[in-house]
Amino acid sequence: MEQAKEKEQHEPVRPIIDQLKEYAETRFKLIKYEVIERSTSIVADIITDIVIIILWLLAFLFLSFTLALWVSDLLHSYWQGFGCVTAFYALLAFIIMAAKRTFERPLINIMVRKLFK
Numbered sequence: 001m002e003q004a005k006e007k008e009q010h011e012p013v014r015p016i017i018d019q020l021k022e023y024a025e026t027r028f029k030l031i032k033y034e035v036i037e038r039s040t041s042i043v044a045d046i047i048t049d050i051v052i053i054i055l056w057l058l059a060f061l062f063l064s065f066t067l068a069l070w071v072s073d074l075l076h077s078y079w080q081g082f083g084c085v086t087a088f089y090a091l092l093a094f095i096i097m098a099a100k101r102t103f104e105r106p107l108i109n110i111m112v113r114k115l116f117k
Contacts, residue, residue, distance in 0.1 A: 045114060064089075 064085060072081025096103065 042115065 068082045068085040070081070071084050072078045075081050075084070
């Protein structure tokens with residue numbers, strides 16, 4: 001009689017344990033798929049951003065050559081035209097270096113938003 005009572009008590013518990021195991025496995029798979037989706041999304045976003053940056057750099061480079069050639073034509077001297085464009089970029093670099101802190105915070109915010117979107 002006691003064995004029957006013990007058997008009756010353990011039988012309802014067994015399906016709950018099985019359900020908990022199944023729930024845990026399902027939850028683990030869901031987390032795994034979410035991590036895979038999130039990481040591939042980040043990688044795709046980074047690759048796209050790198051391609052865009054490269055294209056902007058190429059456009060900037062050719063614009064710089066065009067500007068240098070135009071200034072060279074105005075000054076009738078290649079070295080003076082390219083020198084003026086170089087001096088302009090050096091001045092711009094010094095200004096950005098002086099105001100570095102004001103440029104860092106927005107860049108950090110952009111990167112954090114990309115990671116947590």
